[in-house]
Amino acid sequence: MASPVLLAGVAGVLMMLLCVPLGLHKVQEGCVGVYWIGGALLSSTTYPGYHTMIPFITKHRSVQISVQTDVVRDIPCGTSGGVLIEFEKVEVVNRLNPGSVIGLVKNYTVDYDRLWIYDKVHHEINQLCSTHTLQEIYIEIFEQIDELLLERLQREWNIWAPGLELIAIRVTKPRIPKLIGKHFDAMEAEVAQLTSVSAEQQIVLQEAETTRRKAVIEAQKILEVAKINCQRNIDEQKSKLQVSAIENEMLVARAVSNADAVFYAAKQEAEANKELLTTDFLELERVRSLSKNAKFIVGSQIPNSLFVGDSAGKIGKLLK
Numbered sequence: 001m002a003s004p005v006l007l008a009g010v011a012g013v014l015m016m017l018l019c020v021p022l023g024l025h026k027v028q029e030g031c032v033g034v035y036w037i038g039g040a041l042l043s044s045t046t047y048p049g050y051h052t053m054i055p056f057i058t059k060h061r062s063v064q065i066s067v068q069t070d071v072v073r074d075i076p077c078g079t080s081g082g083v084l085i086e087f088e089k090v091e092v093v094n095r096l097n098p099g100s101v102i103g104l105v106k107n108y109t110v111d112y113d114r115l116w117i118y119d120k121v122h123h124e125i126n127q128l129c130s131t132h133t134l135q136e137i138y139i140e141i142f143e144q145i146d147e148l149l150l151e152r153l154q155r156e157w158n159i160w161a162p163g164l165e166l167i168a169i170r171v172t173k174p175r176i177p178k179l180i181g182k183h184f185d186a187m188e189a190e191v192a193q194l195t196s197v198s199a200e201q202q203i204v205l206q207e208a209e210t211t212r213r214k215a216v217i218e219a220q221k222i223l224e225v226a227k228i229n230c231q232r233n234i235d236e237q238k239s240k241l242q243v244s245a246i247e248n249e250m251l252v253a254r255a256v257s258n259a260d261a262v263f264y265a266a267k268q269e270a271e272a273n274k275e276l277l278t279t280d281f282l283e284l285e286r287v288r289s290l291s292k293n294a295k296f297i298v299g300s301q302i303p304n305s306l307f308v309g310d311s312a313g314k315i316g317k318l319l320k
Contacts, residue, residue: 022055030066032098034105035059041106045098061110067095067167070113072121077129079137083180087125090149091170092117100163108161116161124152138176145171 026049027033033046036059045063053060075087094117096104104112128148129137137145146169154166 023053023058024050025053025060026050027062031062031064032101033060033062034101034110041102043102045101063096063101063105063110065096065098065101067093069093070117072118075122075125077126077174079129079134080131081133083134083177085129085134085137085174085176087171087174089172090121090125091168092121092153093167093169095165095167097163097165104161104163112161112164116157116164120153120156121149124149134176134180138174142171142173 025033027046029048031048033051035042035044035046035053037054037057051060070092072090072092073088075090076084077087078084094113108115128145132141141148149171150166150169153169157164157166
């Protein structure tokens with residue numbers, strides 16, 4: 001008969017062999033393991049791989065810390081005008097900081113995303129719709145809804161769920177009543193037509209602007225050529241004036257030279273004549289002048305010759 005000690009040892013070994021498989025568990029990549037003993041959350045976590053725990057006493061869950069996309073579907077909301085619309089899908093791309101896992105699970109359990117993603121997106125969508133009209137939600141600010149939701153969610157998370165990081169939000173076009181949808185479709189068609197007409201007008205304006213610029217460039221080119229030709233004509237006239245001025249200076253110099261020569265000849269002649277102005281020469285010239293003015297009378301009744309006036313005696317004396 002086996003001893004009680006041996007039986008106890010065998011029983012312990014059997015219990016260990018049974019507990020090891022029951023307590024062995026695996027944490028997937030991109031997750032961390034969190035543990036509870038008797039309902040109390042432990043302050044430590046485990047990383048991906050195989051781990052052991054005490055079965056029936058310890059409880060464990062895996063919490064994802066890699067980037068994940070939570071899809072919130074079918075979100076009804078009413079606009080400020082009382083029209084009921086529905087957002088088919090809102091995708092929330094987020095990531096949990098590993099150091100914040102224990103605090104977040106302790107405050108909101110491992111289903112923290114139910115409160116801070118699914119319920120929060122519903123709440124923010126309804127808040128947004130209640131303060132805007134259908135026209136604004138469906139057309140005017142639709143492209144801004146992603147940014148508005150991202151800003152509001154991240155602000156709330158920073159206060160109440162630190163460590164939860166919002167990366168991006170993608171919102172699909174809301175579903176609206178069919179009758180109103182037809183109206184918006186007609187409006188979209190008109191907008192598309194106006195856009196097309198506006199684009200055609202823009203093209204025409206651009207072509208006109210291009211033509212105008214070409215004309216301006218051509219006119220500027222012609223003006224530049226005209227300026228060059230005008231400047232060339234001015235330069236030619238200046239050159240002609242300079243040549244004429246030089247010719248005039250040469251003529252003046254030649255005239256001055258000729259005048260100086262005439263003056264010099266006259267001066268020399270005057271000086272020569274001055275040498276000739278003797279008493280006898282002057283008397284001879286006077287007599288010659290008188291003789292030119294003398295009158296001779298010839299006839300059969302008078303002497304052969306006769307001198308009348310005082311000059312006759314003087315001539316006679318000179319002739320002696």
